[in-house]
Amino acid sequence: MSAIHIPHELIEPETLTGRDLTQDIRFDTLGTRQTLVPSEPFGWELRGRVPGFGLVLKGEGDLPEWVLATVERLCDLLWLNADWDSYGASPVDRLTVELALDLLFAIMQKTSPLPSVVPTSCGGVQLEWHTAGIDLEIEIEPAGSIDVFFCDQQTNREWEGSLGSDYSAITDAINSLTERNARAPLE
Numbered sequence: 001m002s003a004i005h006i007p008h009e010l011i012e013p014e015t016l017t018g019r020d021l022t023q024d025i026r027f028d029t030l031g032t033r034q035t036l037v038p039s040e041p042f043g044w045e046l047r048g049r050v051p052g053f054g055l056v057l058k059g060e061g062d063l064p065e066w067v068l069a070t071v072e073r074l075c076d077l078l079w080l081n082a083d084w085d086s087y088g089a090s091p092v093d094r095l096t097v098e099l100a101l102d103l104l105f106a107i108m109q110k111t112s113p114l115p116s117v118v119p120t121s122c123g124g125v126q127l128e129w130h131t132a133g134i135d136l137e138i139e140i141e142p143a144g145s146i147d148v149f150f151c152d153q154q155t156n157r158e159w160e161g162s163l164g165s166d167y168s169a170i171t172d173a174i175n176s177l178t179e180r181n182a183r184a185p186l187e
Contacts, residue, residue, distance in 0.1 A: 046071060050078040053094065066114035073117035074100060080119060090123035093142040100125045100140050107171045112178045132180035136173050138163075152176065 046057040048071065057071065077092040084091070104115075104127070115127040120139060127138040133153040140146050146163040150173045163170060 064110040089121040093123045132184040
């Protein structure tokens with residue numbers, strides 16, 4: 001199984017204004033407004049506003065199930081102010097969200113389960129999956145470092161470390177997670 005590629009970019013908000021969009025889905029949380037629109041000839045386009053920027057995602061075929069909720073949550077994190085946890089946490093860094101999107105679009109499959117998306121106190125993002133006997137946690141720091149923890153309870157395989165430019169280990173982890181999740185009985 002191979003990962004999907006979804007072109008995306010952060011653009012100036014003026015580029016999003018004044019366009020007539022046929023809206024299929026709209027949601028509004030914490031001040032962000034995103035719209036899913038049909039894209040020609042057979043695809044989709046997701047647009048969102050984040051502080052100072054607009055986000056545009058485009059894809060062919062069907063929208064992967066994990067994309068909408070994950071992008072919504074990542075956009076929500078950008079609206080957090082300093083001290084969002086009342087313990088002095090930094091606001092989530094925009095470049096960290098971009099790196100999270102880049103990573104997800106490089107490793108995820110169309111049928112991969114959606115991650116939990118949580119902010120870290122230093123302005124980073126943590127992506128987590130705890131399903132089908134697999135625990136996978138990816139922490140993305142504002143400086144660009146990516147730390148990964150993987151544990152497969154069925155095979156007793158566990159590893160952790162920093163992720164460099166080689167995504168093969170994390171892609172294998174996502175593939176295992178996706179396959180196992182597809183076979184897991186519905187609870």
